[in-house]
Structure formats: C-alpha cells, structure tokens
Amino acid sequence: xxxxxxxxxxxxxxxxxxxxxxxxxxxxxxxxxxxxxxxxxxxxxxxxxxxxxxxxxxxxxxxxxxxxxxxxxxxxxxxxxxxxxxxxxxxxxxxxxxxxxxxxxxxxxxxxxxxxxxxxxxxxxxxxxxxxxxxxxxxxxxxxxxxxxxxxxxxxxxxxxxxxxxxxxxxxxxxxxxxxxxxxxxxxxx
Amino acid sequence: xxxxxxxxxxxxxxxxxxxxxxxxxxxxxxxxxxxxxxxxxxxxxxxxxxxxxxxxxxxxxxxxxxxxxxxxxxxxxxxxxxxxxxxxxxxxxxxxxxxxxxxxxxxxxxxxxxxxxxxxxxxxxxxxxxxxxxxxxxxxxxxxxxxxxxxxxxxxxxxxxxxxxxxxxxxxxxxxxxxxxxxxxxxxxx
Numbered sequence: 001x002x003x004x005x006x007x008x009x010x011x012x013x014x015x016x017x018x019x020x021x022x023x024x025x026x027x028x029x030x031x032x033x034x035x036x037x038x039x040x041x042x043x044x045x046x047x048x049x050x051x052x053x054x055x056x057x058x059x060x061x062x063x064x065x066x067x068x069x070x071x072x073x074x075x076x077x078x079x080x081x082x083x084x085x086x087x088x089x090x091x092x093x094x095x096x097x098x099x100x101x102x103x104x105x106x107x108x109x110x111x112x113x114x115x116x117x118x119x120x121x122x123x124x125x126x127x128x129x130x131x132x133x134x135x136x137x138x139x140x141x142x143x144x145x146x147x148x149x150x151x152x153x154x155x156x157x158x159x160x161x162x163x164x165x166x167x168x169x170x171x172x173x174x175x176x177x178x179x180x181x182x183x184x185x186x187x188x189x190x
Numbered sequence: 191x192x193x194x195x196x197x198x199x200x201x202x203x204x205x206x207x208x209x210x211x212x213x214x215x216x217x218x219x220x221x222x223x224x225x226x227x228x229x230x231x232x233x234x235x236x237x238x239x240x241x242x243x244x245x246x247x248x249x250x251x252x253x254x255x256x257x258x259x260x261x262x263x264x265x266x267x268x269x270x271x272x273x274x275x276x277x278x279x280x281x282x283x284x285x286x287x288x289x290x291x292x293x294x295x296x297x298x299x300x301x302x303x304x305x306x307x308x309x310x311x312x313x314x315x316x317x318x319x320x321x322x323x324x325x326x327x328x329x330x331x332x333x334x335x336x337x338x339x340x341x342x343x344x345x346x347x348x349x350x351x352x353x354x355x356x357x358x359x360x361x362x363x364x365x366x367x368x369x370x371x372x373x374x375x376x377x378x379x380x
Contacts, residue, residue, distance in 0.1 A: 011202070011223020023265075030220055033201020038230050039264045041303055074229045075213075079296035080303055101361065104291065104305070106269035113231055113270055113305075115294070171291065171361060 011035075039111040043083035044071020045119040046160040047096055052137035053157065054126060056091045058149055059133045066149035069156060070094065071116070084117045092135040095122040103159050103172040105152050116156045118163065201225075229301040233273035234261020236350040237286055239311040242327035243347065246281045248339055249323045256339035259346060260284065261306070274307045282325040285312040293349050293362040295342050306346045308353065 012026035012035035026035040046069060047054040055067045070088040074080060081098045088094040096119040105114040126135050138144075140161065148154055159172040202216035202225035216225040236259060237244040245257045260278040264270060271288045278284040286309040295304040316325050328334075330351065338344055349362040 011218060011221055011225075028201060028218070028221065028223070031201055031218065033218070035201075035225075037266060038228065039266060039268070040228050041231055074303070076227060076229060076301045077298045078229070078301075079298050080294065081296070082298075101294065104270065106271070108267045108269050108272075111266045111268075113264070115303075170359065 037111075039113060041074040041080070041083075042071055042112055042114040043074050043080050043087060043117075044069050044114065044156075045084045045088055045096060045098065045117045046102055046156050047088060047094060047119040047121050049121040049124045049137050052139055053143065053160070054088070054092055054094055054121060054135065055138055055143070056128070056132040056135045058131065059128070060131050063149040065133065066147050067144050068149040068153050069116070071114070080115050081117065084115075084119070088119070089129070091129045091132050093125070093127040093129055094135075095125075096120070097122055100169050101171045102163065103156055105155060105174050107152065114152055116152075118160065229303060231264040231270070231273075232261055232302055232304040233264050233270050233277060233307075234259050234304065234346075235274045235278055235286060235288065235307045235309040236292055236346050237278060237284060237309040237311050239314045239327050242329050243333065243350070244278070244282055244284055244311060244316060244325065245328055245333070246318070246322040246325045248321070249318070250321050253339040255323065256337050257334050258339040258343050259306070261304070270305050271307065274305075274309070278309070279319070281319045281322050283315070283317040283319055284325075285315075286310070287312055290359050291361045292353065293346055295345060295364050297342065304342055306342075306349075308350065 012028045012033055014027055014029050015024045016027050017024050018027065018034045026037065027033065054070065056070055057067050058064050070091040071084075072087040072090070074083040075086075078086070084098060085096050088096045099118040099120065102116045102118045103114075105116070107114065124137065126137070128135050143157065155175055162172070163169060202218045202223055204217055204219050205214045206217045207214050208217065208224045216227065217223065244260065246260055247257050248254050260281040261274075262277040262280070264273040265276075268276070274288060275286050278286045289308040289310065292306045292308045293304075295306070297304065314327065316327070318325050333347065345365055352362070353359060
C-alpha cells in the first residue's frame with residue numbers, strides 16, 4: 001500500500017439513513033452492515049461493610065489513579081443484579097449481597113444509563129482486580145472526596161449517605177444541575 | 191458470481207475472542223471490525239387518563255394484533271424519560287407527564303432491561319402511530335387481558351394496579367417465576 005493511501009475504513013464508519021429507518025446509522029461501505037448502536041447500561045454498587053464503603057482506585061483510563069465504585073457495562077444475557085455482582089468481583093474481588101436500587105442516572109452525553117444498587121459485603125476480603133490499583137473500605141470522613149473519578153460517583157455516595165440519614169429507599173435520579181452564584185437562575189416556568 | 195458461491199458474509203458474523211478481551215465477540219472477517227454488542231434498554235410507560243390506561247394494538251411483528259404499552263428502544267443521547275415520552279408519541283400520539291419509575295424488568299434471555307415509568311396523559315387526544323393498528327383508553331375491567339402482547343406488559347399492568355391499591359411507589363422488579371401445581375416446589379434453602 002502506498003504511504004499516501006488513506007487509511008482503510010474498518011467496519012461501520014459512514015453515516016447513512018438505512019431504508020425504512022428515520023435516522024442516520026453507521027454503515028460499512030465494504031459490506032453494507034448497518035450498526036444499530038444503542039445506549040449502554042452501566043451496573044454498579046455502593047457496597048457497605050459496617051459503616052465503611054468499598055471504593056476502587058482505577059488502574060485504567062479514563063481517570064487512572066482516581067477512586068470509583070465497582071461498576072461497568074452490563075453483558076449480554078445478564079441481569080442487572082448479576083452484572084453489579086460480577087463487576088464487584090472483577091474490580092475488587094468482593095462478594096455482594098445486593099439490596100435495593102439506589103439510583104438511576106441518565107448520562108445522555110455518553111449514551112449511558114447507570115443502575116447503581118445498594119449492597120452489603122459478605123465479608124471484608126477485598127483485593128484489587130486487574131482494573132484496580134488498590135481497593136479500600138472507607139468511613140464517610142475517610143473518603144478521598146478530591147480524588148473521585150466521575151461526577152456520578154459523587155452522586156451515588158451522596159445518595160447513599162442520604163438513604164442512611166433518612167431511611168427513604170426510593171431510588172434517586174440525576175441531581176439537579178448545579179447553579180453557582182454567578183449563574184443566572186431561570187425564571188419560574190422556564 | 192457463480193450460483194454455487196456461498197453467500198457473502200455481511201458485517202460482523204464470525205465469533206472470536208479479540209486480543210485483550212475475555213469473551214467471544216462477533217467480528218467481521220472482511221475488515222476486522224469487532225462488534226461489542228450490548229444489552230438494550232427498553233423504555234415505556236403505563237399512562238393514565240383518569241382511571242383509564244393507554245394501550246396500543248401492535249401493527250408490527252412480533253405479536254401483531256396484540257395489545258401493548260407504548261415502549262421501545264432508548265436511542266443514543268436520550269434520557270430514559272425522554273425516550274418514554276417519544277415512544278408514547280410515536281405509537282399513540284400521546285403527550286405524557288412522566289411521574290415515578292414503576293418498574294425495572296430484567297429480560298436476560300433477550301438481553302433487555304426494561305424501564306417502565308408511571309405517567310399521566312396531558313389530554314385524551316390519542317391516535318394510532320405507524321406501529322399501531324389502534325390505540326385505546328381502558329378501565330381495569332375493560333383491558334383485553336387475553337390479547338396482551340408480552341408477559342412484561344402483564345407485569346407492568348399488575349404493578350400499576352398494585353401501586354394504585356397500596357400507594358407504595360417503590361419500583362417493582364420481575365415477579366417471581368410462576369409455579370404450576372405440577373411443578374415441584376424447591377425445598378427451603380434451594
């Protein structure tokens with residue numbers, strides 16, 4: 001291949017509206033395959049051991065070195081609870097007793113829906129899996145709040161704290177967008 | 191092409207474990223594209239107008255001619271509530287005020303997670319969209335129980351009735367598997 005040849009397209013890489021559809025999808029110019037890409041489901045847990053919470057320090061990007069909850073993509077033919085259990089095992093060698101759904105977070109920018117369960121650790125034998133640098137059990141005042149990997153980890157920890165304070169088990173959703181003092185507040189009705 | 195040539199493979203159609211992965215994915219033998227197929231999110235609603243429930247008679251397979259709730263696949267960059275609103279518009283020309291989450295159903299056999307919201311209709315102007323033969327508003331004793339399209343539609347209608355009876359808004363999940371008199375019941379602990 002000459003050095004000036006453009007890179008060969010790999011898989012569905014061109015946007016087109018398939019026949020009978022109403023929006024653009026990625027299609028493969030080589031074989032005509034249409035990729036019906038869909039939002040992804042992230043399953044995870046806020047897992048407790050006594051009054052401590054399980055966190056994992058990420059060994060992979062994005063946000064390598066920052067702390068997160070055990071969570072990841074749901075696999076095919078898996079229930080959401082089984083997925084949350086699997087992720088806790090893969091990332092922290094933790095065995096969970098899943099309880100109620102803590103929260104559903106919509107992350108439309110990333111085409112993600114996150115389902116985060118409350119859980120109890122079966123024992124305190126936890127250890128870093130291949131995607132974690134280290135794992136730990138943290139009291140509320142020990143959590144490394146300034147080294148948290150993602151906003152939704154902040155949300156879930158805050159929502160768990162709220163459940164513990166109020167006893168209200170109704171699942172939470174995205175918090176309202178933050179307003180800073182310099183941000184004008186929309187008038188009522190907008 | 192000779193009549194005896196095998197059909198040309200279209201898109202990712204061969205199973206293989208990609209480098210660095212731990213399970214089989216579908217890959218394209220022509221260009222090497224790896225399809226990371228994921229479970230799909232179905233969003234829908236049980237929408238009320240007074241004491242009546244909105245149902246749609248399916249114009250498409252599977253289960254053409256049977257009654258269902260307005261529901262369908264979440265699209266990219268869409269929130270789950272916006273998806274439930276869109277589906278109600280597409281299938282029943284219905285405008286919703288979404289309320290709380292009624293239920294999460296895991297359908298691992300189909301690699302689906304269903305998120306069903308409770309909703310109120312803004313008005314009773316409803317009409318069949320392109321995927322519906324007809325739509326209707328049904329009181330509990332008018333629902334065509336023997337012509338319901340899918341088990342999860344039965345579950346959601348039962349759960350809505352239960353919410354109305356008890357006032358308990360906690361989201362429901364899959365009902366326990368049905369046992370018939372001829373099915374041996376597992377002893378306690380199994």
